[in-house]
Amino acid sequence: MKELILGGARSGKSLLAEQRARESNLKVIYLATAQALDGEMARRVAHHRERRPADWGCVEETLHLAARLRELAAPDTCVLIDCLTLWLSNLLFAGQAAAQAEAGEAIACPLFRDETAALIDMLPKLPGHIILVSNEVGWGIVPMHPVSRLFADEQGRLNQRVAAVCEQVTLVAAGLPLSLKQTAAQAALC
Numbered sequence: 001m002k003e004l005i006l007g008g009a010r011s012g013k014s015l016l017a018e019q020r021a022r023e024s025n026l027k028v029i030y031l032a033t034a035q036a037l038d039g040e041m042a043r044r045v046a047h048h049r050e051r052r053p054a055d056w057g058c059v060e061e062t063l064h065l066a067a068r069l070r071e072l073a074a075p076d077t078c079v080l081i082d083c084l085t086l087w088l089s090n091l092l093f094a095g096q097a098a099a100q101a102e103a104g105e106a107i108a109c110p111l112f113r114d115e116t117a118a119l120i121d122m123l124p125k126l127p128g129h130i131i132l133v134s135n136e137v138g139w140g141i142v143p144m145h146p147v148s149r150l151f152a153d154e155q156g157r158l159n160q161r162v163a164a165v166c167e168q169v170t171l172v173a174a175g176l177p178l179s180l181k182q183t184a185a186q187a188a189l190c
Contacts, residue, residue: 017080
């Protein structure tokens with residue numbers, strides 16, 4: 001099963017994803033996309049690490065998510081990706097997209113284009129349970145800065161594309177999950 005869990009900052013989306021991973025009764029691999037480039041982010045990473053069960057595996061991948069998922073996914077495994085938002089940011093800044101947006105140029109970033117396309121193509125083919133966590137960033141005002149606008153637009157597009165290939169999509173607000181999409185078999189279990 002492929003599952004997308006969306007929410008705002010501190011909405012409870014990661015906690016729900018971790019709960020679903022535990023409930024899968026499968027071997028769990030936590031696939032982290034964050035880069036602890038400053039003290040504040042290092043604290044966030046440490047907080048997530050501390051609350052995970054000791055028997056979960058942990059793999060870090062900042063750019064090549066589809067290739068890493070291909071390596072990790074298995075019928076007896078739940079892979080929890082936390083999060084697509086940081087992965088997208090990594091892609092935009094590792095390639096030329098952020099610099100192009102800053103300069104007012106048209107965005108032509110093969111790294112971003114190819115990696116996001118590879119993820120969307122790969123997800124339906126993967127065995128096991130895949131849980132993807134992502135931020136819903138499109139409910140605020142349109143950002144003033146070109147890079148921020150690019151990021152908000154691309155995050156919304158990525159969320160739409162991932163949701164389209166997932167069997168289950170859940171929105172989390174104030175720690176409360178709201179099911180946006182589920183298969184008929186999942187609905188019957190509720």
